Amino acid sequence: MSIVDDAKQAAQGLMMGAMQKLVPLAPDSWIPGGVPxxxxxRKHGLIGTPVSRLDGALKVKGAAGFAAEYRFENMAYAALxxxxxxxxxxxxxxSAAAEAxxxxxxxxxxxxxxxxxxxxxxxxxxxxxxxxxxxxxQDDRIHWNGQPVACVLxxxxxxxxxxxxxxxxxxxxEPSTTTVAGAVANGTEQAMFFGQPLRNDVGDAEALLAKxxxxxxxxxRTPRHNHNPIEPHAATIAWVEDGLVIHDASQMVSxxxxxxxxxxxxxxxxxxxxxxxxxxxxGSKGLWDHQVIGxxxxxxxxxxxxxxxxxxxxxxxxxxxxxxxxxxxxxxQQDGTFDAIVHTGLSVMTPHNNMPEPFIxxxxxxxxxxxxxxxxxxxxxxxxxNTFMRAPGEAVGTFALEVAVDELAVELGIDPVELRILNxxxxxxxxxxxxxxxxxxxxxxxxxxxxxxxxxDPRAGVRREGEWLVGTGCATGTYPYYRxxxxxxxxxxxxxxxxxxAQVEVAAAEMGMGTSTTTAIVAAERLGLPxxxxxxxxxxxxxxxxxxxxxxxxxxAIGAAVIAAHNALVADLLKLAGNDSPLAGLSADEVGSIxxxxxxRTDPARRESYASILSRAQRGSVSVTxxxxxxxxxxxxxxxxxxxxxxxxxxxxxxxxxxVSRLLGSFDCGRILxxxxxxxxxxxxxxxxxxMALMEETQFDERNGRIMNPSLxxxxxxxxxxxxxxxxxxxxxxxxHTPMGAHGIGEIGITGxxxxxxxxxxxxxxxxxRELPITLDKLL
Amino acid sequence: MSIVVNGLAVAPPGDPRVSLLDxxxxxxxxxxxxxxxxxxxxxxxxxxVDGERILSCxxxxxxxxxxxxxxxxxxxxxxxxxxxxxxxxxxxxxxxxYCTPGQICSAIGMAAEAKRGxxxxxxxxxxxxxxxxxxxxxxxxxxxxxxxGAHNGIIDAILETVA
Numbered sequence: 001m002s003i004v005d006d007a008k009q010a011a012q013g014l015m016m017g018a019m020q021k022l023v024p025l026a027p028d029s030w031i032p033g034g035v036p037x038x039x040x041x042r043k044h045g046l047i048g049t050p051v052s053r054l055d056g057a058l059k060v061k062g063a064a065g066f067a068a069e070y071r072f073e074n075m076a077y078a079a080l081x082x083x084x085x086x087x088x089x090x091x092x093x094x095s096a097a098a099e100a101x102x103x104x105x106x107x108x109x110x111x112x113x114x115x116x117x118x119x120x121x122x123x124x125x126x127x128x129x130x131x132x133x134x135x136x137x138q139d140d141r142i143h144w145n146g147q148p149v150a151c152v153l154x155x156x157x158x159x160x161x162x163x164x165x166x167x168x169x170x171x172x173x174e175p176s177t178t179t180v181a182g183a184v185a186n187g188t189e190q191a192m193f194f195g196q197p198l199r200n201d202v203g204d205a206e207a208l209l210a211k212x213x214x215x216x217x218x219x220x221r222t223p224r225h226n227h228n229p230i231e232p233h234a235a236t237i238a239w240v241e242d243g244l245v246i247h248d249a250s251q252m253v254s255x256x257x258x259x260x261x262x263x264x265x266x267x268x269x270x271x272x273x274x275x276x277x278x279x280x281x282x283g284s285k286g287l288w289d290h291q292v293i294g295x296x297x298x299x300x301x302x303x304x305x306x307x308x309x310x311x312x313x314x315x316x317x318x319x320x321x322x323x324x325x326x327x328x329x330x331x332x333q334q335d336g337t338f339d340a341i342v343h344t345g346l347s348v349m350t351p352h353n354n355m356p357e358p359f360i361x362x363x364x365x366x367x368x369x370x371x372x373x374x375x376x377x378x379x380x381x382x383x384x385x386n387t388f389m390r391a392p393g394e395a396v397g398t399f400a401l402e403v404a405v406d407e408l409a410v411e412l413g414i415d416p417v418e419l420r421i422l423n424x425x426x427x428x429x430x431x432x433x434x435x436x437x438x439x440x441x442x443x444x445x446x447x448x449x450x451x452x453x454x455x456x457d458p459r460a461g462v463r464r465e466g467e468w469l470v471g472t473g474c475a476t477g478t479y480p481y482y483r484x485x486x487x488x489x490x491x492x493x494x495x496x497x498x499x500x501x502a503q504v505e506v507a508a509a510e511m512g513m514g515t516s517t518t519t520a521i522v523a524a525e526r527l528g529l530p531x532x533x534x535x536x537x538x539x540x541x542x543x544x545x546x547x548x549x550x551x552x553x554x555x556x557a558i559g560a561a562v563i564a565a566h567n568a569l570v571a572d573l574l575k576l577a578g579n580d581s582p583l584a585g586l587s588a589d590e591v592g593s594i595x596x597x598x599x600x601r602t603d604p605a606r607r608e609s610y611a612s613i614l615s616r617a618q619r620g621s622v623s624v625t626x627x628x629x630x631x632x633x634x635x636x637x638x639x640x641x642x643x644x645x646x647x648x649x650x651x652x653x654x655x656x657x658x659x660v661s662r663l664l665g666s667f668d669c670g671r672i673l674x675x676x677x678x679x680x681x682x683x684x685x686x687x688x689x690x691x692m693a694l695m696e697e698t699q700f701d702e703r704n705g706r707i708m709n710p711s712l713x714x715x716x717x718x719x720x721x722x723x724x725x726x727x728x729x730x731x732x733x734x735x736x737h738t739p740m741g742a743h744g745i746g747e748i749g750i751t752g753x754x755x756x757x758x759x760x761x762x763x764x765x766x767x768x769x770r771e772l773p774i775t776l777d778k779l780l
Numbered sequence: 781m782s783i784v785v786n787g788l789a790v791a792p793p794g795d796p797r798v799s800l801l802d803x804x805x806x807x808x809x810x811x812x813x814x815x816x817x818x819x820x821x822x823x824x825x826x827x828x829v830d831g832e833r834i835l836s837c838x839x840x841x842x843x844x845x846x847x848x849x850x851x852x853x854x855x856x857x858x859x860x861x862x863x864x865x866x867x868x869x870x871x872x873x874x875x876x877x878y879c880t881p882g883q884i885c886s887a888i889g890m891a892a893e894a895k896r897g898x899x900x901x902x903x904x905x906x907x908x909x910x911x912x913x914x915x916x917x918x919x920x921x922x923x924x925x926x927x928x929g930a931h932n933g934i935i936d937a938i939l940e941t942v943a
Contacts, residue, residue, distance in 0.1 A: 056869035059877030060861065060884065062812020062852035069811035157806065158797040230816040230824055230927050231878040279814070279878030280927050311817040512875025512928050680872045684929030712821035712925060719922040723931040725914075 023635035024433045031636045032560065032629040033436070033737030038592065039525055040671065040734045040741040046521045046531060047740065048732070050676035053517045054536075055277075055510075064277040068234035070247035072304035075236070076105050078294055079160035080309075081150040081167050082316045083142045086382045086705030087176035090140040090149055094168040098152055101166055103159030106301040108151045113137040114296050116263045119287060123194065123354060126486060127255040127546050128262075129287050131319060132352040132385040136263075136292045142171065143352060144384045145178075145705040146316030151293045153301050157308075176382040178705035180323070183348055183379035191347060191356030191376040198358050200430050203371030208340040212331025216407040217342075219327050220400035221771040224698035226320035226715060227389050229511075231279020232311055233318055237294045238304035243270040244295055250275040250539075251285045251509040251549035257541035259287050260295065268541075276539040278511040282688070283388035283550065285511065288318050315710030320698055322348050322357050322386035324396050328404035330369075336414045336422045338369035343401060347378050353385035359397030362478045362751065365640055366401065368425035383705050388550060390688055391747035394479050395754075399692070399772060402475035402755030407768065415458065416474055416759070417448055417644075428638035436637035437735035437743075439668045440476065444644045446729055447474075447666025451646040461766035468650040470661075471764025477752025481639035481670075481735070481743045482553035483631040488545025489561035491527075491569050492623040493610055500596065500610040502527050505537035506558050509549035513746055514677030519558055521674060522740055526566050528593035544625050552641070552744025555673070559739025560628030566593070568624040573598055573610065576617040582606045633737055641669040641748040645686070645756040651764045656776030660690060660757060664727040670743035671734040678745055682728040685749015691718045692750070693757035695773050781845045785810065786854030792842045800834075801825045803841035804851060812852035812881045816925070823924030826882040826889070827851050833889025852881035855888075864888065867937035875928035883924045883934055890920045891942035912943035 028034035039047065058064040083090075095107040116138065119130025134143055142149070150167055154160035177183050191198040209215060236247040244266060250256045250273065257273035278285050294307035309317065326345035332338050347357040360374040389395070409416040421441050427434050448454065456472060457463070463470040490505040504523040510516045516536050524531040537543060547557050571588040578584065583591060583598055583606060591598045599607035614622065633639065648662035665686050672678045695716040699708040709715045734741025754772055761779070762768050769778050782789040785808060793803050801818075804810045804827070816824030818837045825837040828850040855862040864884055867873070874880040894910040902919045903910060910916065917938050918931075926934065 052869050053872070055877070056874075057861065057865075059874060059880055060852075060865040060868045061856055062810075062814075062881040064877055065811070066814075066878065068815075069805070071809070156795065156798075157802060158795055162797075228927055229876070229878070230822060230925060231814070231876065232816065278876060280876045282927070308815070311819065311821075512877060514875070676872050677875075680875055680928070680930060680933065683932060684875060687929030687931060688927075711819060712817045713819065717925055717927060718929075718931070719925060720918040720931050720935060721915075721922045723918075723929075725932055 020635050023632050026636065031632050033633040036736045037563065037739050037741065040736065042525065045525045047525055047673055048671065048675065051517055051521055051674050053514050053677060054520060055516060066231055066277050066279055067236060067247050067249040067275065068306060068308045070236040072236065072238045075304040075306055076153040076155065076301060077157040077160045078297060078305050078307040079152045079164035080148045080313055081164050081169060083147045083149050083171065084145060085142055085171050085173045086145040086178050088142045088171050088173040090142065091170045091172045093150065097166040098163040101159065101163040103155040104152060104163045105155065106153040106297060108137065108297050108300055109149060110137045110139055112300065114299050116292065116296060117265065119292065120259050120262050121353065127258045129252050129255040129259045131286065131288055131387060134352045136289050137296065144382060146384055146707065148289055148293060148317060151297050153297050153305060176705060178382055179702040180348060183381045186379065188346065188377040188379045191378045192354065193356060193358045198356060198360055198376035200364060200372055200374040202430060205340040205342050205371040205373035208371045209329050209331035209342060212339045213334055214408065214411050215329065215331040216404050216411060217329035218404060218407065218770055219325060220403060222324045222396040222399060223772060224320055224323050224700055225389055225692065225696050226315060226698050227282040227284035228712065228715065228717060229280025229282060229284060232309045232314050233285065233288065233290060234308040235291045235294050236306045237298050239298055243272065246273045246291065248273050248275050248291060249278045249285050251278060251281040251511055253509055253539055254507045254541045254546035255548065256287045260291055263292055264295065271541065273541040274539060275509060278509060281511040281549065282390045283392065284318050290317060311712060312710040315707050317384065319385045319387040321389035321392065324357050324359050326359055326400040328400045330404055330408050332408060332412060336412050336419050338367055338423050340371045341367065341369045342373045344373065344375040347376055348381050349378050350383055350385050351380050355386055355388065357396060358393035359400065361393040362397045363401050364430050365428060365638060366476060366478055367423040368429050372430065390685065391479055391750045394751040395692065398475065398477055398751045399754040402752055403758050403770065406473065406759040417444055417453060420444065420476055431638060433636065433638050436639045436737040437670060437733065438640065438642065439731045439733050440642040440644065442731050443642060443666040443668040447644040447646055447664060450727060450729060451664045453646060460763050467652050467654050469653050469764040470648065470650050471760045472646065472648045473756045473759030473763055474644065474646045475752040475755035475759060477643035477645055477748055479552055479641045479748040479751055481556065481641060481738065482551040483556040483560060483634065484548060484551065484553055485630055486546040487557035487561040488625055488627045489558065489565040490544055490623065490625040491565045492621055494621040495611050495614040498611050499533065502529055502534045503537060504534060504562065505543045506547055506561060507541065507543040507545050508538045508547045508554055508558055510538060511549060513681055514674060515554055517677060518555060518673050522559060523562055526562060526593060528595055545627060552746040555742055555744060556739055557628060559742065561626065563739055564626035564628050565624050568626045570598060572622055572624055573613050576619060576622065577608060577613045580616065581608050581613065583608050637737055641743045641745065643667045643748050643752055645752040647756045647760050649757060649760040649764055651761060651779055656779035658694060658761065658774060658776065658779060661724055663724055665749065667728065667730040667748065668733065669730060669745050669748060670738060671741035672730050672732050673740060673742055679728050681745045682749045683726045685747060686726055686753050687718050687723055689750040689753025690722065692772055693754040693774055694718065694722065697773055783841065783844045784848045786851060792845060796840060796842050798841050799837055800839040800841045800844055801836040804836065810851050810853050814878055814881060816879065823886055824879050824882040826886040826924065828885055828889055831892055833886050852885060855884065863941045864937060867941045871933040871937040872930065873933035873937040874930045879924060879926045883926065886921060886924045887938045887942055914939060917943055
């Protein structure tokens with residue numbers, strides 16, 4: 001990060017700090033969510049009933065169009081060449097053979113690429129989503145092993161790939177830092193996350209830990225991970241007149257359009273980025289070098305470009321989750337209450353990005369304790385910029401914390417479920433603000449009952465079925481409720497005879513979470529229309545506002561924007577209704593949407609249909625666009641999703657083979673809007689947690705900074721045979737302070753799972769594994 | 781020379797390097813078949829050749845002269861989905877939908893293999909008839925990766941229809 005960016009972050013941090021002092025003191029009614037969303041009280045509608053995803057038929061027919069499936073006339077195909085050194089410079093490029101190869105339209109390197117600005121790095125402005133602040137093909141510098149140094153365009157992919165193999169690039173390597181030890185030796189620094197230090201001190205935790213009668217103090221390690229969506233990153237790009245059109249795979253459509261526009265000096269309205277279907281993202285489907293290179297090559301060649309990363313290309317140029325080394329120490333009284341929680345450690349990032357893995361976030365809100373010492377430090381390494389991956393922070397942080405709690409439960413001789421419930425906080429343990437909605441104890445009780453936890457023999461290594469040792473374990477997961485500013489919604493009602501159709505447009509992304517379906521459900525309920533009369537538009541930067549499918553916040557952000565737009569729509573409709581309407585004299589606060597029209601909240605007989613209002617006003621349609629309220633609720637309440645994870649494992653006493661035979665997630669995430677797609681989100685997160693526990697690791701060659709397993713053959717994901725039938729249940733208790741009473745559910749599923757598996761492995765074998773993944777070599 | 785794709789005869793590519801997958805996607809614009817890894821590790825490109833499942837990324841298109849290829853686009857009869865396609869929707873056997881065409885084609889090929897008595901790693905009897913239990917289906921479908929984690933729904937949909 002540059003000094004300028006640090007200063008900007010510091011300024012943002014100061015303002016956040018001031019807000020955080022004032023907002024908690026304000027009356028509830030001043031805060032968004034202070035008055036419950038009226039939809040929370042509606043019990044007999046679409047919300048909460050299972051609805052199949054509306055784009056299902058398109059997807060099972062293979063008819064949903066992904067980024068690499070759009071076509072432009074005269075389109076060329078791109079292939080990239082990647083540097084094999086961690087740091088240094090390009091000494092020479094011999095492109096003669098590549099340029100002479102059949103079908104080649106362009107060989108682009110730093111020598112001939114158009115002049116471009118650096119990508120605006122994440123956090124440097126509200127819509128900046130660049131992964132790093134490095135020049136892209138603007139000079140001869142190499143910053144990571146795998147950095148693209150050349151792009152070849154040809155008539156076909158085969159021709160481009162072959163020509164790329166003919167490029168002769170020589171390099172001058174320079175000293176680099178590619179080991180953790182070397183990075184630490186260069187110096188560590190306090191990690192900053194969204195402008196604030198990842199550090200909390202309450203009381204003297206080290207002193208209380210030293211005096212505690214019972215304690216654990218251990219180091220836990222988690223490796224690098226890659227997102228591995230099955231759709232590789234791709235973009236189909238054309239310059240049209242003086243603007244840029246990109247069919248992309250994006251989970252941040254408007255932000256990505258604005259950021260790539262900044263690279264080429266284009267105003268936001270000169271970039272049109274669409275992304276209606278995204279083949280999985282998990283944090284990775286954002287702006288990376290390939291879209292910039294593709295757009296630059298299209299400009300230089302004067303023709304449209306398709307750039308599809310090979311699977312290896314994804315590993316070389318799209319960052320994943322970075323490694324962590326975490327110390328967790330917990331000191332407790334004999335009765336099990338916590339005196340001290342220490343959670344500190346190291347995360348590794350690069351000189352050109354600012355994304356420490358914030359593994360203490362979950363520890364800030366999970367347990368009550370008399371003292372806390374939480375701190376993340378970073379060291380910098382010459383490698384590809386790491387980034388957000390599903391539940392950044394919590395996914396790996398809960399592994400360390402929740403294994404430590406299990407170890408403490410063993411020391412204390414207290415059941416691990418009971419120990420967690422015993423240390424349940426009654427307010428936010430650090431800030432002291434009240435929880436908006438926290439029913440984790442209910443989730444624990446329901447989960448334990450369903451799993452059959454009662455009567456569990458706490459001893460390790462005593463259950464054997466033939467060759468197989470059997471054990472059970474549990475852990476809690478947590479993920480914050482977020483709602484980012486910037487979301488807008490446009491609602492357009494169009495008269496169709498005696499009925500109306502509604503179009504609800506949000507600049508949101510759909511990666512399969514079910515967002516488009518859930519948005520239709522919620523909009524239909526809010527507008528009082530059947531879902532068949534509601535159409536949802538999304539995945540297009542031409543739609544106003546900016547919404548990110550990240551931080552599990554998209555549904556809340558859309559929800560608040562639709563509330564604001566609906567309020568404005570009601571006000572506009574009342575004006576159009578005029579004095580001849582049964583609604584005459586009522587204010588917007590006094591009416592609601594029901595049965596295809598507006599009605600008085602106190603006298604439902606006073607009503608008029610939308611079609612009638614529009615017809616009398618001689619209007620074919622009415623349209624409003626509004627932004628959601630500022631998300632001050634996040635400072636007024638402590639807001640989180642919670643889970644209780646239970647699992648059973650079988651470990652082969654001869655081979656060390658580990659199988660997860662049962663897995664159950666009991667969730668407390670507010671009201672569940674669409675049980676069908678929500679269950680899939682929970683299971684999907686839990687299965688990624690299984691992968692973390694059992695097999696996932698991006699192997700990094702510390703000699704040269706090269707990723708050694710850049711393929712789906714060598715980076716192992718859970719396959720059908722690894723995944724048991726997963727039970728999911730939820731409290732379904734609405735949060736009175738959020739739109740629809742809902743919480744985000746996209747990331748909570750992964751948290752806690754790796755710890756639950758590790759704890760079950762201990763119960764089966766007596767072996768405590770503190771380093772992921774739990775491969776069989778660690779069990780022999 | 782011609783390849784038959786979903787009942788229509790099409791010309792093979794002029795460039796012998798073109799994989800069957802790229803021929804389907806880039807020349808014939810049948811983009812329902814997906815490219816996930818281009819090295820036979822993910823199963824997203826699975827299609828049926830004379831009823832058998834293959835990985836089309838590892839197949840050169842010119843080798844399929846005279847062969848009968850069915851892709852995801854060839855399964856539905858007009859608006860009427862193949863029962864397995866309908867079951868995938870009903871059981872929410874996908875999220876992003878990118879691995880889905882490969883899962884569906886693979887499952888149809890897998891069911892035919894089981895009917896022919898082809899054993900799997902988990903079959904107790906290597907010579908007998910195959911009963912497609914949940915475990916058998918899980919084992920036989922393990923070459924088709926899903927990252928969204930729709931595994932339970934995929935297996936449920938297969939067990940309900942083609943198994």
